[in-house]
Amino acid sequence: MAYDSFNKLTSTAVPLPIENIDTDQIIPARFLKATERKGFGDNLFRDWRFNQDDTPKQDFVLNNPTYSGKILIGGRNFGSGSSREHAAWAIYDYGFRCVVSSFFADIFRNNCLNIGVLPVQVSPAFLAEIFEAIENDPTTSITVDLTSQKIQLDKSGSAESFEINSYKKENMLNGYDDIDYLNNIKSEIEDFASKTPL
Amino acid sequence: MKKTLFDKVWDSHVVRKIENGPDVLFIDRHMVHEVTSPVAFLGLKNRALPVLYPARTFATADHNTPTVNQHLPVADPLSRNQLKALERNANEYGISYWGLGHQKNGIVHVVGPEYGITQPGATIVCGDSHTSTHGAFGAIAFGIGTSEVEMVLATQCIMQPKPKKMRIVINGSLKKGVTPKDVALFIISKLTTSGATGYFVEYAGEVFEQLSMEGRMTVCNLSIEMGARGGMIAPDQKTFEYIKDREFTPQGAAWDKAMAYWNTLYTDQGAAFDKEYLFEGADIDPMITFGTNPGMGISITKAIPKASEIEGAQSTYEKSLTYMGYKEGEKMEGKPIDYVFIGSCTNGRIEDFRAFASIVKGHKRAENVTAWLVPGSHKVLNAIKEEGLLEILEEAEFKLREPGCSACLAMNDDKIPAGKYAVSTSNRNFEGRQGPGARTLLASPLVAAAAAITGKITDPRTLI
Numbered sequence: 001m002a003y004d005s006f007n008k009l010t011s012t013a014v015p016l017p018i019e020n021i022d023t024d025q026i027i028p029a030r031f032l033k034a035t036e037r038k039g040f041g042d043n044l045f046r047d048w049r050f051n052q053d054d055t056p057k058q059d060f061v062l063n064n065p066t067y068s069g070k071i072l073i074g075g076r077n078f079g080s081g082s083s084r085e086h087a088a089w090a091i092y093d094y095g096f097r098c099v100v101s102s103f104f105a106d107i108f109r110n111n112c113l114n115i116g117v118l119p120v121q122v123s124p125a126f127l128a129e130i131f132e133a134i135e136n137d138p139t140t141s142i143t144v145d146l147t148s149q150k151i152q153l154d155k156s157g158s159a160e161s162f163e164i165n166s167y168k169k170e171n172m173l174n175g176y177d178d179i180d181y182l183n184n185i186k187s188e189i190e191d192f193a194s195k196t197p198l
Numbered sequence: 199m200k201k202t203l204f205d206k207v208w209d210s211h212v213v214r215k216i217e218n219g220p221d222v223l224f225i226d227r228h229m230v231h232e233v234t235s236p237v238a239f240l241g242l243k244n245r246a247l248p249v250l251y252p253a254r255t256f257a258t259a260d261h262n263t264p265t266v267n268q269h270l271p272v273a274d275p276l277s278r279n280q281l282k283a284l285e286r287n288a289n290e291y292g293i294s295y296w297g298l299g300h301q302k303n304g305i306v307h308v309v310g311p312e313y314g315i316t317q318p319g320a321t322i323v324c325g326d327s328h329t330s331t332h333g334a335f336g337a338i339a340f341g342i343g344t345s346e347v348e349m350v351l352a353t354q355c356i357m358q359p360k361p362k363k364m365r366i367v368i369n370g371s372l373k374k375g376v377t378p379k380d381v382a383l384f385i386i387s388k389l390t391t392s393g394a395t396g397y398f399v400e401y402a403g404e405v406f407e408q409l410s411m412e413g414r415m416t417v418c419n420l421s422i423e424m425g426a427r428g429g430m431i432a433p434d435q436k437t438f439e440y441i442k443d444r445e446f447t448p449q450g451a452a453w454d455k456a457m458a459y460w461n462t463l464y465t466d467q468g469a470a471f472d473k474e475y476l477f478e479g480a481d482i483d484p485m486i487t488f489g490t491n492p493g494m495g496i497s498i499t500k501a502i503p504k505a506s507e508i509e510g511a512q513s514t515y516e517k518s519l520t521y522m523g524y525k526e527g528e529k530m531e532g533k534p535i536d537y538v539f540i541g542s543c544t545n546g547r548i549e550d551f552r553a554f555a556s557i558v559k560g561h562k563r564a565e566n567v568t569a570w571l572v573p574g575s576h577k578v579l580n581a582i583k584e585e586g587l588l589e590i591l592e593e594a595e596f597k598l599r600e601p602g603c604s605a606c607l608a609m610n611d612d613k614i615p616a617g618k619y620a621v622s623t624s625n626r627n628f629e630g631r632q633g634p635g636a637r638t639l640l641a642s643p644l645v646a647a648a649a650a651i652t653g654k655i656t657d658p659r660t661l662i
Contacts, residue, residue: 019514020391020491024628029609033262033276035236035283047630052616075511077392080425080491081628082607083327083341084234106395106427107327110358111343165359167219177345179245182222182353185214189250189355192213192224197452198253 003116005175009098010143010154012069014061015134021074022081023108027090029082040086041093062094066138073130074101079108088112098144100151102127113168114177120144120151126160129153146172200469202363203432204398206462207338211321213355220357226320228255228350229306230293232262232284233609234325238348239287247352252292254354256315259284259297260305261609265572265599268298277610291351304575304601307331307543311415312577314444318433318460323350328543328625330421333430334414335437336463338398340428361427362472364397365465368405370479375659377553378413379545379623379642381405382420383485383495385477390509391493395425397473400465405479406431411440412549419544420625423492432464484658486530487627487640490518494627498645498657501529521629522637523617530655537620538569538650539632540643541599542606545623546574548581550643555587557647557661558594564653569596570612572604594651608633621649 031043049060056063072091078101079087088111091099097117102124112119122130133140133153141154146169152159164172171177182189201209214222230238235257242249249255262277272278281298288295296302302309307328310316318336323329325347332339346356366385386393399421406414414431421429438460441447448456483497496503502519504526505512519526524533540546540554551573563569571591573579579601582588588598605612606624608631614620616635623646627638641649644658651661 017511017513018517019511022491022626022628024607024626024631028630028634029261029607032233032609033274033280035280036240037237047634052634075514077395077425080391081327081626083325083329083343085237085325085343085345088343103392103395105392105425106361107341107343111345114343114345165219167216167357178357179241179247179345179349179352181357182349182355183247185222186250186353189213189222189224189353193251193354196211196224196226197448198226 003175003177006097006116006118006146006172008143008145008147009070010141011071012139013071013073013130013134013142014067014069015073015131016061017075017131019075020077020080023079023084023087024081026079026087027084032084032086037089039093040090041095044090044094070095070097071142071144072096072099073134074099076101076103076124078104080105083107085111085115088115088117092117100127100130113172116172116175118144118146118172120162122151122160122162129158200466202465202469202471203336203400203430203463204338204363205469207319207321208360220359222355222357223321225323225350225354225356226254227315227322229310229315229322229324229329230255230257230284230347231306231324231326232259232280234344235287235347236280236283238344238351241348242351249291249293249351251354255293255351256310257284257288257293257295258303258306258309261603261607263298263602264611265602265604268600272298274611301576304577305543305546305603307419308546308574308578311335311411312444312575314441314447317441317447318437319463323356327422328419330426330428331415331419331543333418333421333428334411335441336430336433336460338428338430341422361398362396364394364399364426364473365471366399366401366475366477367403368477368479369403370405371408372405372479372482375484375644375662376482377642377644378409378416380482380485382417383487383492383640384482386420386424386492387485387495389424389475391423391491392425394421397426399426399429401429401431402465407434410549411436412547415547416544420492423625433460484642484645486645486655488522488524488530490521490627490629492625492627492640494518495640496530498530498655502526531657533655534566534619535621535639535649535654536566536568536618537614538567538646539572539605539620539622539624540646541570541572541574541604542624543574544625545643546572546578548578550623551578551582551587553643554647555590557644557658558596558651559590561594561651563595563650566653567650569650570599570605571596572599573601575601596650605632607631608636621646621655
């Protein structure tokens, strides 16, 4: 097992209703200097979360004790920009296991799937409904069920299904990663490589 | 079956197709740099796996490297450690490594093409989103995450679903003072930063045919800024002439064999795309960005759009303008600036320095402007000297720095101070991208040069 498996998650959520949240906001480049995958959560949303003197910015949602949970809800086009997997690591390391948005950037989505953070793409209308529910009640509970590919606002029962290809779904449910798969077909790859000049 | 250029290259690299899942895609060439690779190498160690084909991976150091006094030890201990880790890993696994001080060192997407690592019809990946640069040669090239870097090291494959296909055609020709960077910023301003998400783009039409290889690299480099996995241009005579006789390109009989394949790399007449855009070259002006993503660009002569005129959330737009210290409706021309940065994998090639020098020649740097001129590689640096550009730059009171990513992403010492405005030839104007609080205005080398000598945003056409 390469990472935590993901089956069903019920949690409150942290809302970030801003569009085009890029990976430089999720984790600025100056915090990418580690050579191990450790401590990236400390710098998640660093420049939105802390002043330049390292004191917390009180108006940022991660510094507001009203909001907590393992689900991060972001505005449209979440994770655009750089390929840095550190962005997904920071989200995971902070404690999130699922990111919900109405649209994800490709590389970020892939990176999440590769480390066991579930990206859930919902309709713009359902995203607005989630933001509204949390605004009205920060203790709003959300259930994300990977097996049935369904996300639900537990109180109202309002729900929507989401897409994930069956290969990645199986990986997430079991905590497998692509290297496990690729290693099992190594001879096929070697055959292919022998026919492919450098 | 009629195929697009992208189909031809992708399909010929599929090792295995998984039903309702990704393709297993064979990767011809893999480039690594110090930032996104150490955890991948650590993963190999934890799994006790070797690098399957070390000769297919190339390592260079660029993100962390200082751009002055490169002969001295790197001052920042964390940067130094990361650079050392790459050197150690490259040596341990038998990967060629062009570190700091090496004559082939430079930005990964600048040196790849320079040494012929980049070739038509190849699949190329790197843990860096601007890997799309290499698509200029008719390669499928895109950025990957660190988990995928580990996959490529261990198995020379990645697993991804085949993206959808988009074609962007621009016919006609470009007006005076309009550069490849303006073409890219124009496209992104039309499509937005998510307009090509899920797609792989082919650029076609007269404008791209007329561009030099450097210009094509600039355009393909910025494909990711509209969300595309990558962008590519069919190889032509210009492509083949560029790569011939470079260190890693095939020679002799191998060249002829490669040419036979490369000559098949074009989109068949009538092949289908999922989406197509058509623009006119003459409609493009010198561009500049005014906001905090690369889609927020306008013609340099225009005013900042009103929130009511744009798509998307008004609050996000207002947040962006507040960060920039700008108001809707203001004109961009004449706004004062503090810094100019020319360099990066987007515009750090010889042609970019030629363009910059053509404007500043005979002028002086404005007193209020700090300018950082950073070649993308030693090869570019040497060409600047050999072509006599250095004298022109020095005469105009500009200094040249040493190669690296520099102020593009503020990971090294080159950071724009908080609140300052930088006209930058790089690729991203995100909040804090060039330093905490820094305000970035993306533009071409010509616009950067005009700003550098006037101290304000200036249409370079007034100086040509």
